[in-house]
Amino acid sequence: MESISNTEENYLKAIFKICETDDRAASTNAIAQEMQTSAASVSDMLKRLAKKQLIHYEKWKGVTLTDTGSQLATNLVRKHRLWEVFLKEKLQFTWDEVHEIAEQLEHIRSPKLIERLDQFLGHPKFDPHGDPIPDADGNFSYRKQIPLSSLKPGETGVIVGVQEHSPTFLQYLDRMKLVLGTRVRVMEQFEYDESVRLRVNDAQEILVSNKVSQNLFVEKAPPSSK
Amino acid sequence: MESISNTEENYLKAIFKICETDDRAASTNAIAQEMQTSAASVSDMLKRLAKKQLIHYEKWKGVTLTDTGSQLATNLVRKHRLWEVFLKEKLQFTWDEVHEIAEQLEHIRSPKLIERLDQFLGHPKFDPHGDPIPDADGNFSYRKQIPLSSLKPGETGVIVGVQEHSPTFLQYLDRMKLVLGTRVRVMEQFEYDESVRLRVNDAQEILVSNKVSQNLFVEKAPPSSK
DNA sequence: ATTTATTTTTAGATTAATCTAAACTTTAGT
């Protein structure tokens, strides 16, 4: 049983992410972009991952994860997101700070540690960005979330996640008080630039751009009683 | 400003440990043994550490840490021991389990993380093995500890640390209820094999070998009032 | 159907970290 390096783990995670969002084989270029490296380096690594039976790889065809590869990637996602919860809930980090540190913590190898951490955190189902945390068997919780941009005027939703994870976006959301759990009602939609006027938590109103409303996920809610 | 690899960090820690206990330049062989590697590998690495100005190195002479090297090593010790406290106090790991995981966690790079962790743990001064945790400035708490084997019959001490850190020794101590904070009075000392009979917490009596009493540190206590 | 552009792979080099075997220096024993 060969052991797997941090770098290999990062490649698996990248492939997992690409296949998950686009739902097809990951191309060399896509992986190179995700990993911030050259296509040549990716080609090299793909050979190694294929030899270890972690990916299905045929030259010129792109790659998908094998079952073992997929399990490893899912476990990495689990670790990453649990650490993010830890950093936010126990160490008072903000949601724009946690990702970078979790990128390191996710590589700590100790199954017992991660199960204890999960228990310590109360078996959270979602991370600070609203992303689902797979359980020990690799099962994700699903949720019927839609982009805020798809709500029609008069409709209400609760913010449950973000599409984009950049610190600048998350900091913007903090400033606007558009955090997870916030209730937003679409008051008006401007055709011109597709910006929307929102009522936040049945209180103040703000205007957000289309870019913002496309990157926020909400769970549709029945109209507020008031 | 060159960055430092995990491997380099481990070498610094090894050198720190050797210089600390023996209080003289660390020899290539000593480092090789501590790092579980060959003397040749150590020689290679010493050149690199010297080039980075982390050690004072002259061929055939052995090495000592420079100020920056020493600072880095101390910070590693700080991180290692804080993580050990976390694992024991928050995640209910036993003191024989924490070291191995802390060996990984100590390499996480985030000054903010470690300060938050320190705060979360209530600024502990000692780790689960009774070893002092340096503060953010690198200052250690000292304590007048002596080996249990140096107590004379009739004298009493409180267990505050261990000399040896092997899981088997720590598990033995758990079994014997000789954990940190335990009060032990030397009842009788056998000249033949230098084993001692102890009264534990003013209650039951047990016999421990010389090897055990040499590897346990106690703080001398005034005789119990009873 | 050719040509052009894009994508992917190979070739050849580089760096960190390691190894074994051989050479060299220092220390210890007679």
Next chain:
DNA sequence: ACTAAAGTTTAGATTAATCTAAAAATAAAT
């Protein structure tokens, strides 16, 4: 003082991971 032993360094190879430049395959455009 000389020789043997122990300790340390160099020489030469290897492996993971990366890079740039060049070649090859695929896709797109005329």
